[in-house]
Each structure stands twice: as structure tokens, then as C-alpha cells.
Amino acid sequence: TQLLEQSPQFLSIQEGENLTVYCNSSSVFSSLQWYRQEPGEGPVLLVTVVTGGEVKKLKRLTFQFGDARKDSSLHITAAQPGDTGLYLCAGAPTGAGSYQLTFGKGTKLSVIP
């Protein structure tokens, strides 16, 4: 069974601060995705990283995939209240025959104005 551990579980910061959340596993994934979920809604895809060592930027968000494709990080610069939400990472399995994404439990971020 592939597991993804996310840390921290909860994070409360002031507007304008920077933060990093982590997603770690002992398993190798073919790709890793980050989603943001708001209460009562489904997750919304932010980014997919596929290549080990890959870095992708989405405005103030920077995503990195570990060289070994076992871990990832999300860094937010100058956080804003609109960044508040549950950040989920999800790994796609390697090899053929399985299509299930493995999700972490998420990091719940609160950005205080």
C-alpha cells in the first residue's frame, strides 16, 4: 500500500508570510499532483509534476518534485487570505494496471488578514 504523509497537518499564518508544506512517501510515484479543497467542495487541481527534480511555478506558488519521485513540496510566497484551504497531494502509481491516486490527509492552511 502506498502512503503519502503530509506535514504540517494544520498551519495558521499572518497575511504576507511565506510557508512550505511537505508531502513524503517511501514509494515512488509516476507523477504527483497538488489540489486545493474548500469546505463542502471537491478538490481543484493546482499542478501536476512528472519528472524527478521538476519545479513548477504558479504565480506565488512553487511546487517541487523530489529527485527520487517520492516526495514533493509546495511553497507559498506572501500568503493571502484567498490561499486559505485544504492542500492535498496525490500520487499516481508506477506501472500498469492501477489507476487509483493515493491522497495524503492534507494540510489545512488558514491565512489571517
Add this chain to the structure above:
Amino acid sequence: DTGVSQDPRHKITKRGQNVTFRCDPISEHNRLYWYRQTLGQGPEFLTYFQNEAQLEKSRLLSDRFSAERPKGSFSTLEIQRTEQGDSAMYLCASSLEAGVYGYTFGSGTRLTVV
């Protein structure tokens, strides 16, 4: 196209009753997935369809759960003889590729079994 639609958004049912949820994926997506999410947890995989074929089912999908995707368009998820442990958010997602490049999720159906 307005994305993935799920109906109903909320369902309250008595223990022992049957419930059915519907998912309408993005029209050009031939892959459809059902996930379940409980409070404080990430979504857990239930089942996967490619067109009308159900290609993968999780161990979580007990005999009381059945999913269909007739004609490879919309999908239904039925839970028979509901139990309190079935209370969760049921999420549907669709994609063009099988899992590698991310899914588009619907807003979910929140099931409460009383």
C-alpha cells in the same frame, strides 16, 4: 461544458435505506472515478471506469456498493442497506488520461446516514 456535475449535493437517509448518486463527467473525458472522503482524511479511491467498462475496484467497495456507467457517459453509484459508517462525501472525477495528469472533480455528494 460546465465541468463535472454531481447530484444530489446533499442526502440524508435512514440506516438501511438504499441511495443512488449520479455523476455527469466532462463530455470529452472517457475516464471516470469515484472517491470517498471522510472528515479529516484525503479522498480514498473506490472505482474507475474507462468508457463503460469498470476496470478497477477498491477493497473499500463492499458488496453493498455498485457503480455503473451505461454507454460511457454519466455514472451512478448505489449504496444498498446504508450504514452509519457510509456517511461521507462521495466525489466523482473525470480525466482524459488515466490518472497521470490530474483529475477534474465534481463538488461531491454529502451523505449522512442517521
